[in-house]
Amino acid sequence: MNQEFTPARVRFAPSPTGHMHLGSARTALYDYLLAHKTGGQFILRIEDTDVKRYMPGAEEELINGLKWLGIDYDEGPGKGGPYGPYRQSERKEIYLEYGKKLVESGNAYYCFCTPERLSRVREEQQKRKEPPHYDGTCRNLSREEIEARIKNGEKYVVRFKAPREGTTTVTDLLRGEITVENRTLDDSILIKSDGWALYHLAAMVDDYLMKITHVIRGSEWLPSLPLHSLICRAFGWREPVWIHLSVFLKPSGKGKMSKRESADLIKDGHSIFIKDFADLGYVPEAVVNWVALMGWSYDDHTEFFTLDDLVQKFDLNHLNPSPAAINFTKLDHFNGLHIRNLSDEDLAGRIRPFFEAKGYQPDHQILLKIAPILKERLATLDDSVELAGFFFEKDVKYSTEELIPKGLTKEQTAVILKESLKILSSVPVLTKEKDEPLMREFVEKSGFSAGQVFGILRIAVTGQRVSPPLFESMEIIGKDKVLERIDAAIKILD
RNA sequence: GCCCCCAUCGUCUAGCGGCCCAGGACGUGGCCCUCUCAAGGCCAAAACAAGGAUUCGAAUUCCUUUGGGGGCACCA
Numbered sequence: 001m002n003q004e005f006t007p008a009r010v011r012f013a014p015s016p017t018g019h020m021h022l023g024s025a026r027t028a029l030y031d032y033l034l035a036h037k038t039g040g041q042f043i044l045r046i047e048d049t050d051v052k053r054y055m056p057g058a059e060e061e062l063i064n065g066l067k068w069l070g071i072d073y074d075e076g077p078g079k080g081g082p083y084g085p086y087r088q089s090e091r092k093e094i095y096l097e098y099g100k101k102l103v104e105s106g107n108a109y110y111c112f113c114t115p116e117r118l119s120r121v122r123e124e125q126q127k128r129k130e131p132p133h134y135d136g137t138c139r140n141l142s143r144e145e146i147e148a149r150i151k152n153g154e155k156y157v158v159r160f161k162a163p164r165e166g167t168t169t170v171t172d173l174l175r176g177e178i179t180v181e182n183r184t185l186d187d188s189i190l191i192k193s194d195g196w197a198l199y200h201l202a203a204m205v206d207d208y209l210m211k212i213t214h215v216i217r218g219s220e221w222l223p224s225l226p227l228h229s230l231i232c233r234a235f236g237w238r239e240p241v242w243i244h245l246s247v248f249l250k251p252s253g254k255g256k257m258s259k260r261e262s263a264d265l266i267k268d269g270h271s272i273f274i275k276d277f278a279d280l281g282y283v284p285e286a287v288v289n290w291v292a293l294m295g296w297s298y299d300d301h302t303e304f305f306t307l308d309d310l311v312q313k314f315d316l317n318h319l320n321p322s323p324a325a326i327n328f329t330k331l332d333h334f335n336g337l338h339i340r341n342l343s344d345e346d347l348a349g350r351i352r353p354f355f356e357a358k359g360y361q362p363d364h365q366i367l368l369k370i371a372p373i374l375k376e377r378l379a380t381l382d383d384s385v386e387l388a389g390f391f392f393e394k395d396v397k398y399s400t401e402e403l404i405p406k407g408l409t410k411e412q413t414a415v416i417l418k419e420s421l422k423i424l425s426s427v428p429v430l431t432k433e434k435d436e437p438l439m440r441e442f443v444e445k446s447g448f449s450a451g452q453v454f455g456i457l458r459i460a461v462t463g464q465r466v467s468p469p470l471f472e473s474m475e476i477i478g479k480d481k482v483l484e485r486i487d488a489a490i491k492i493l494d
Numbered sequence: 495g496c497c498c499c500c501a502u503c504g505u506c507u508a509g510c511g512g513c514c515c516a517g518g519a520c521g522u523g524g525c526c527c528u529c530u531c532a533a534g535g536c537c538a539a540a541a542c543a544a545g546g547a548u549u550c551g552a553a554u555u556c557c558u559u560u561g562g563g564g565g566c567a568c569c570a
Binding site: 013014015017047049050052053115118119122126129130131132133155157172175178180181184186188189191192193194196198199203218219220221222223224225226244246247249251252253254255256290293294295297298299300301302303318320321322323324325326327329330331332333334336340375376377378379387436439440443449450451452453454455457458462464465466467468469470471 | 495496497498499501504505506509521529532564566570
């Protein structure tokens with residue numbers, strides 16, 4: 001498909017009515033990838049024509065979300081561009097003008113029906129088990145009557161004059177031709193009585209004026225695709241390439257995530273809201289990788305992708321039209337992969353806030369040293385605190401029972417601790433290369449198992465049953481503190 | 495109710511008429527490595543929704559059924 005290799009102008013057009021979620025993130029990602037792959041532009045357009053549903057802060061959240069994910073836009077609010085303004089609330093007059101054009105060309109008409117009458121009609125239709133429909137009362141009003149009623153101050157809307165007979169066929173890139181019977185079409189409202197355009201008009205006008213080549217959006221728009229196509233045709237515009245992505249299903253695969261369920265996820269350390277991922281310890285690289293693969297694939301075995309990889313390899317032909325269930329365990333997997341792909345310096349910087357949030361004041365040099373031993377143990381960044389908090393602790397806490405391993409007595413444990421103290425005191429500086437052979441030699445002679453000896457030391461030094469490797473940890477903690485902690489353990493047993 | 499879309503292991507998916515008694519990944523189980531936990535390596539179990547049709551040959555094409563999803567606003 002050669003259209004992929006011509007510069008694409010693609011737009012991400014969210015409405016600021018709620019939190020940015022995974023579905024939006026994926027759409028924006030694909031937009032970005034297509035634009036960058038083809039050397040085109042990625043445009044952010046805010047669809048805020050509905051004042052009632054406006055959520056303060058949503059636009060900012062959207063922009064921050066994109067920034068966090070690393071998908072920067074070329075044109076949009078705060079950035080400008082040759083086709084602005086990029087907020088629909090600033091484009092009211094434009095839509096009015098194009099609405100009028102449609103009326104003049106006979107593709108739309110003024111409708112004076114009141115909302116009350118409309119809902120009455122709808123009720124009756126439903127009672128008769130008919131699909132709810134505009135009944136066409138104002139479809140063929142005379143010019144004189146229209147002028148008179150407008151002059152009379154009657155409220156009106158602009159409706160699209162949808163064809164009543166025949167069929168309409170539109171092509172969606174991943175689904176092929178979609179054909180509907182025109183009699184199932186409705187005369188949708190294009191401009192409300194308050195003068196604001198509805199999505200159907202506004203989006204089509206903007207896509208045209210902004211020279212959008214590909215419309216990538218959710219499949220909830222599929223039912224109104226014929227309408228949108230018809231509007232473009234009424235204007236005589238060339239249609240963009242239509243791409244409707246399927247929705248994300250809840251992890252069980254049974255249905256879409258409800259508001260309630262989305263909010264509840266956070267209890268399990270998950271979320272579908274982009275704003276939450278950072279705090280939950282996810283790195284944007286992983287979220288991008290994960291979400292890219294829900295609905296797109298490269299081949300039958302490659303799964304690790306950076307954003308740059310994706311720009312290189314993304315293509316429209318491997319998009320998948322079927323709905324995908326969200327799989328958070330796979331996100332954890334990707335998160336681990338990308339954490340391990342980070343430099344020590346980078347990882348040190350990223351885990352710092354998690355330590356700080358727990359009241360630690362981590363030293364950068366120590367963070368740099370623990371980064372490599374933490375790397376392959378982290379599913380999420382916040383795991384690092386639980387695993388490595390002891391590095392920043394003055395002393396460690398544990399119970400006597402924890403110190404004495406199963407199968408050993410208090411006395412034996414004390415012997416091991418005292419011997420270890422002696423050995424570790426004998427080396428000038430604690431380094432893995434130096435003390436590990438000495439300790440292993442002791443294990444060998446003592447008749448205890450490595451697991452027993454190192455297990456006791458692990459508790460004494462880290463206060464934890466599970467920790468990063470012992471000798472590496474001791475090296476980082478330093479001789480003085482290690483000896484201090486072992487000494488403290490011996491005292492506990494006395 | 496009506497309209498539209500979708501259908502391969504539990505999940506994400508590869509597959510675009512013979513390379514497939516279906517490949518990869520996550521997860522699960524086992525083994526190896528091992529100072530704990532991981533990471534890593536190896537192995538295993540696990541799917542073409544059902545029924546027709548076309549064809550020498552179908553997971554791949556067509557039809558029906560079933561299941562799932564979306565939509566039917568002066569929301570987007």
